[in-house]
Amino acid sequence: xxxxxxxxxxxxxxxxxxxxxxxxxxxxxxxxxxxxxxxxxxxxxxxxxxxxxxxxxxxxxxxxxxxxxxxxxxxxxxxxxxxxxxxxxxxxxxxxxxxxxxxxxxxxxxxxxxxxxxxxxxxxxxxxxxxxxxxxxxxxxxxxxxxxxxxxxxxxxxxxxxxxxxxxxxxxxxxxxxxxxxxxxxxxxxxxxxxxxxxxxxxxxxxxxxxxxxxxxxxxxxxxxxxxxxxxxxxxxxxxxxxxxxxxxxxxxxxxxxxxxxxxxxxxxxxxxxxxxxxxxxxxxxxxxxxxxxxxxxxxxxxxxxxxxxxxxxxxxxxxxxxxxxxxxxxxxxxxxxxxxxxxxxxxxxxxxxxxxxxxxxxxxxxxxxxxxxxxxxxxxxxxxxxxxxxxxxxxxxxxxxxxxxxxxxxxxxxxxxxxxxxxxxxxxxxxxxxxxxxxxxxxxxxxxxxxxxxxxxxxxxxxxxxxxxxxxxxxxxxxxxxxxxxxxxxxxxxxxxxxxxxxxxxxxxxxxxxxxxxxxxxxxxxxxxxxxxxxxxxxxxxxxxxxxxxxxxxxxxxxxxxxxxxxxx
Amino acid sequence: xxxxxxxxxxxxxxxxxxxxxxxxxxxxxxxxxxxxxxxxxxxxxxxxxxxxxxxxxxxxxxxxxxxxxxxxxxxxxxxxxxxxxxxxxxxxxxxxxxxxxxxxxxxxxxxxxxxxxxxxxxxxxxxxxxxxxxxxxxxxxxxxxxxxxxxxxxxxxxxxxx
Numbered sequence: 001x002x003x004x005x006x007x008x009x010x011x012x013x014x015x016x017x018x019x020x021x022x023x024x025x026x027x028x029x030x031x032x033x034x035x036x037x038x039x040x041x042x043x044x045x046x047x048x049x050x051x052x053x054x055x056x057x058x059x060x061x062x063x064x065x066x067x068x069x070x071x072x073x074x075x076x077x078x079x080x081x082x083x084x085x086x087x088x089x090x091x092x093x094x095x096x097x098x099x100x101x102x103x104x105x106x107x108x109x110x111x112x113x114x115x116x117x118x119x120x121x122x123x124x125x126x127x128x129x130x131x132x133x134x135x136x137x138x139x140x141x142x143x144x145x146x147x148x149x150x151x152x153x154x155x156x157x158x159x160x161x162x163x164x165x166x167x168x169x170x171x172x173x174x175x176x177x178x179x180x181x182x183x184x185x186x187x188x189x190x191x192x193x194x195x196x197x198x199x200x201x202x203x204x205x206x207x208x209x210x211x212x213x214x215x216x217x218x219x220x221x222x223x224x225x226x227x228x229x230x231x232x233x234x235x236x237x238x239x240x241x242x243x244x245x246x247x248x249x250x251x252x253x254x255x256x257x258x259x260x261x262x263x264x265x266x267x268x269x270x271x272x273x274x275x276x277x278x279x280x281x282x283x284x285x286x287x288x289x290x291x292x293x294x295x296x297x298x299x300x301x302x303x304x305x306x307x308x309x310x311x312x313x314x315x316x317x318x319x320x321x322x323x324x325x326x327x328x329x330x331x332x333x334x335x336x337x338x339x340x341x342x343x344x345x346x347x348x349x350x351x352x353x354x355x356x357x358x359x360x361x362x363x364x365x366x367x368x369x370x371x372x373x374x375x376x377x378x379x380x381x382x383x384x385x386x387x388x389x390x391x392x393x394x395x396x397x398x399x400x401x402x403x404x405x406x407x408x409x410x411x412x413x414x415x416x417x418x419x420x421x422x423x424x425x426x427x428x429x430x431x432x433x434x435x436x437x438x439x440x441x442x443x444x445x446x447x448x449x450x451x452x453x454x455x456x457x458x459x460x461x462x463x464x465x466x467x468x469x470x471x472x473x474x475x476x477x478x479x480x481x482x483x484x485x486x487x488x489x490x491x492x493x494x495x496x497x498x499x500x501x502x503x504x505x506x507x508x509x510x511x512x513x514x515x516x517x518x519x520x521x522x523x524x525x526x527x528x529x530x531x532x533x534x535x536x537x538x539x540x541x542x543x544x545x546x547x548x549x550x551x552x553x554x555x556x557x558x559x560x561x562x563x564x565x566x567x568x569x570x
Numbered sequence: 571x572x573x574x575x576x577x578x579x580x581x582x583x584x585x586x587x588x589x590x591x592x593x594x595x596x597x598x599x600x601x602x603x604x605x606x607x608x609x610x611x612x613x614x615x616x617x618x619x620x621x622x623x624x625x626x627x628x629x630x631x632x633x634x635x636x637x638x639x640x641x642x643x644x645x646x647x648x649x650x651x652x653x654x655x656x657x658x659x660x661x662x663x664x665x666x667x668x669x670x671x672x673x674x675x676x677x678x679x680x681x682x683x684x685x686x687x688x689x690x691x692x693x694x695x696x697x698x699x700x701x702x703x704x705x706x707x708x709x710x711x712x713x714x715x716x717x718x719x720x721x722x723x724x725x726x727x728x729x730x731x732x
Contacts, residue, residue, distance in 0.1 A: 359654035
């Protein structure tokens with residue numbers, strides 16, 4: 001129904017040639033501006049920085065973790081190979097003994113002692129050595145458990161497994177056995193002279209653990225070995241005891257791999273590699289399960305640097321926001337000063353303008369009177385006819401009225417404080433002007449006055465006469481702008497929060513940009529002699545300002561102008 | 571050259587223009603009227619004037635601009651500025667631009683006539699001095715030189731008359 005008048009655009013973006021009726025800004029405006037500036041700058045400066053830092057951290061962490069995992073996997077494979085080799089060598093050591101052609105069946109005790117010596121020279125992990133006859137009885141033994149000699153092993157798991165297997169050797173899982181102490185068995189079997197014999201050595205888990213520890217070296221990893229059931233075979237005593245179940249069982253079908261294991265505190269990446277010689281997997285985890293690496297020592301430093309960068313950015317932003325706002329305030333102040341100066345100038349211009357506007361008709365009167373005197377002066381020998389006198393006097397009167405108009409309007413200009421405030425209906429006031437004062441003339445001049453009223457506007461307190469005067473001025477200006485061409489004057493009313501507005505729009509010639517700044521100045525007019533005093537808009541401006549409102553204009557040359565009055569509701 | 575003083579009056583107040591023109595005509599001046607600056611400049615290009623009376627504040631081309639053009643295009647013309655403006659600043663500016671004098675509105679006719687007389691005298695004097703120097707130059711050029719020199723000197727004199 002009615003068009004919403006745009007909110008006044010605020011300087012300095014007065015690009016669309018809006019003369020905001022010299023609006024001055026409240027401190028909230030500056031605070032709001034400062035806030036907006038700060039937020040804008042924060043987003044543009046700190047935002048990308050923050051994103052970059054976060055991205056850097058995350059990206060680096062994930063890359064680092066990936067490379068750590070690969071590294072861990074490589075370590076696991078490497079250690080598994082070495083350990084496999086170790087087991088192969090032990091196997092070969094024992095095979096060498098059983099294949100010794102000088103082997104007696106069963107061997108003598110000194111021979112066994114010799115064999116054990118031989119083995120222990122090669123590896124301290126060897127504990128003892130035993131020879132088993134076809135019945136599975138330990139027929140010969142050398143080592144710290146002599147009571148095991150002559151013990152029947154035929155139902156022992158490793159023995160049964162060795163017999164069952166097509167391969168002629170076995171490396172057993174850790175077990176307690178008859179000696180009630182954890183140990184491993186490496187056994188090889190042969191059939192010699194139709195007898196099934198077996199030679200086995202046991203190995204001490206602690207020694208194997210020492211060996212594995214030597215593999216760990218400076219790798220900062222913890223290595224352990226589990227069997228296919230996930231039972232620890234060799235493990236650091238700091239963690240758990242052997243024979244307990246590991247927290248994780250590596251998948252059997254993939255030979256090497258990485259995974260995440262749940263340890264007491266956290267998810268820990270581990271790498272595993274299945275061995276070839278035993279049904280075991282070698283597993284490694286990092287000594288320090290928290291990813292650190294490059295960051296391990298540098299992380300706090302990096303955090304401090306990042307924080308410092310952020311802080312610096314923040315300071316710069318705050319400083320700049322402040323600076324921008326200060327600059328804006330300064331420019332606003334300059335503008336206000338300039339405005340003040342131009343107002344001062346316009347007082348001077350007012351005086352000069354008054355002189356000019358009155359002196360011109362006075363000069364005309366002077367000439368008319370002088371001419372009449374000349375005409376009756378016998379020196380020139382002319383006649384002064386009745387018509388001539390009448391015409392001259394008319395002209396004199398016209399000039400007198402011009403002077404009177406000016407002084408009358410000047411009074412309005414000066415006496416802006418005497419207001420007769422009453423309750424008024426805005427639309428009633430507009431109708432008074434449109435229908436009462438202008439009324440019939442409009443039909444003749446082909447000007448259509450369109451009313452777009454927002455009827456929700458309540459009565460308000462104002463000076464009716466003064467406001468009618470302003471409305472009349474604006475409508476008359478609109479009519480003048482049409483320059484006799486048929487057109488429209490659209491009067492729109494509306495309400496924005498605690499203000500009402502009246503917009504008077506014409507479809508006339510518009511205001512040229514160079515005149516835009518001058519239209520509210522007293523005595524500025526683009527109308528011809530005697531047609532405009534140049535006081536209408538300046539008087540209107542003064543009245544509206546005194547009523548606590550403001551008056552604004554938007555115009556596009558050739559298309560028309562819109563004058564908008566904004567007044568506070570009570 | 572003998573005869574009436576040729577005066578161009580420029581003012582946008584038509585009634586004022588009419589009566590002042592009539593009064594000055596009754597006092598023996600040859601008056602031409604123009605109601606705006608543009609017309610004034612155009613008219614001055616077709617006819618010769620001794621003096622011009624310009625209103626300072628006019629819509630379109632104002633008195634100051636007309637003054638500048640007239641002084642540029644016409645060597646001997648004297649211009650008197652009329653102003654209704656309370657302040658004399660712009661009128662003083664005009665004298666710097668070559669106006670002979672200025673007169674605030676409203677004025678006494680005798681005062682205007684006095685200024686017109688002085689301006690006309692000034693114009694005649696300028697014209698006379700200039701003619702003298704031209705004649706001197708012409709004589710110099712003509713002495714003992716060819717017919718071509720004389721012709722050239724005469725052409726210069728012609729140009730000057732424009």
